[in-house]
Amino acid sequence: MSTSFELLKKAVQENKLAHLLLLYGSGAKERFNTVLELAAMLNCIEDLKPCGECPACKKINSGSHPDIHCLQPFKTSIGIEQILALQEKIYRKIYEGKYRICLIDEADKLTPAAANALLKITEEPPAQTIIILSCGNIEAIIPTLQSRAQAIYLPSPKLTEWEDEDEAEAFLLSGGDPDLARKIQEYGVEKMKDLLQNYLDIIQTGDFLKVFALFPALEKEDYLTFIQALAVTVKDMICKGMLSPIFLSEIGETSELLKKQVNNRLALEVLALKHISYGGNRIG
Numbered sequence: 001m002s003t004s005f006e007l008l009k010k011a012v013q014e015n016k017l018a019h020l021l022l023l024y025g026s027g028a029k030e031r032f033n034t035v036l037e038l039a040a041m042l043n044c045i046e047d048l049k050p051c052g053e054c055p056a057c058k059k060i061n062s063g064s065h066p067d068i069h070c071l072q073p074f075k076t077s078i079g080i081e082q083i084l085a086l087q088e089k090i091y092r093k094i095y096e097g098k099y100r101i102c103l104i105d106e107a108d109k110l111t112p113a114a115a116n117a118l119l120k121i122t123e124e125p126p127a128q129t130i131i132i133l134s135c136g137n138i139e140a141i142i143p144t145l146q147s148r149a150q151a152i153y154l155p156s157p158k159l160t161e162w163e164d165e166d167e168a169e170a171f172l173l174s175g176g177d178p179d180l181a182r183k184i185q186e187y188g189v190e191k192m193k194d195l196l197q198n199y200l201d202i203i204q205t206g207d208f209l210k211v212f213a214l215f216p217a218l219e220k221e222d223y224l225t226f227i228q229a230l231a232v233t234v235k236d237m238i239c240k241g242m243l244s245p246i247f248l249s250e251i252g253e254t255s256e257l258l259k260k261q262v263n264n265r266l267a268l269e270v271l272a273l274k275h276i277s278y279g280g281n282r283i284g
């Protein structure tokens with residue numbers, strides 16, 4: 001069973017927090033901020049926690065607290081040597097905090113050996129230590145770790161919580177995925193909207209010659225952002241009965257190709273041609 005952040009706060013107050021937490025949902029930045037807030041709640045020396053002003057809160061917020069550790073994938077995965085290095089540290093005496101917090105970011109990238117080493121640690125949990133696994137999708141975490149951890153679901157921010165218009169619009173285009181919204185913003189919200197609109201126009205009109213002028217030369221990362229945003233738009237159109245579900249399956253296959261293939265532009269042009277061949281309006 002997943003716990004909400006509010007229930008988590010209660011667990012902190014009542015000193016009933018599990019040794020291993022699994023924080024999932026929302027975006028990477030939101031999860032990171034939540035971990036900082038939790039670390040501050042656990043280490044703050046004032047009555048109203050977190051105060052944001054005491055030495056513990058300040059050190060946590062500036063990333064300089066000696067009892068807060070953050071592990072991230074080295075290249076594409078979190079390997080056993082990283083877990084063993086962490087293990088080295090966490091059985092030692094705590095420096096100055098009340099709690100030691102070990103964040104394992106992108107925990108879906110743990111190798112099986114690393115996950116097993118982590119499981120061993122949880123069998124003999126070090127004192128005053130909380131290990132937090134963070135990932136977008138809980139399904140990507142191996143079941144043995146999932147079953148040991150207290151899962152906490154973090155919902156995405158609401159549309160009204162985004163402060164400026166650009167952010168809110170990127171969030172809309174992302175279908176409520178804060179990570180994708182940030183990537184869309186980096187690329188440019190207006191530029192992304194134009195690209196999506198041009199794509200949809202071409203598959204509706206069937207003007208295949210225009211396909212070859214559709215995509216500008218982009219960074220690999222931006223092609224991936226485009227196809228993720230396209231998937232959101234197409235899904236929405238399928239729900240409204242404007243497109244056949246087959247459009248989405250083609251997008252899924254092309255997404256996989258884009259992650260591997262060097263010529264991303266070509267892969268997207270092929271996708272557009274396939275979509276044209278279905279006829280833009282065909283409802284399956």
Ligand SMILES: [Zn+2]
Pocket residue numbers: 043044045046049050051052053054055056057058
């Ligand atoms: Zn404080």
